[in-house]
Amino acid sequence: MIVCVCRAVSDRQIRSSLREGAQTMSQLRADLGVTTCCGKCGPRVRELLDEHRADEARSVGSLACACAAA
């Protein structure tokens, strides 16, 4: 689904950029051009960034050594 109409950027492209290492709104802006025109896509881009961060935090938590919980 297109998230940024002005730059024709989809949620898949944003997720791909996040998987490839983008970690901030500024990096997504530089990589894809999101939020650089009207800015209406900003809230949805932020949601995708927050979802990605939450997923990363969960995966890091699941890799934690069981010794730490003992």
Ligand code: FES
């Ligand atoms: S919708 Fe993304 S800058 Fe306009």
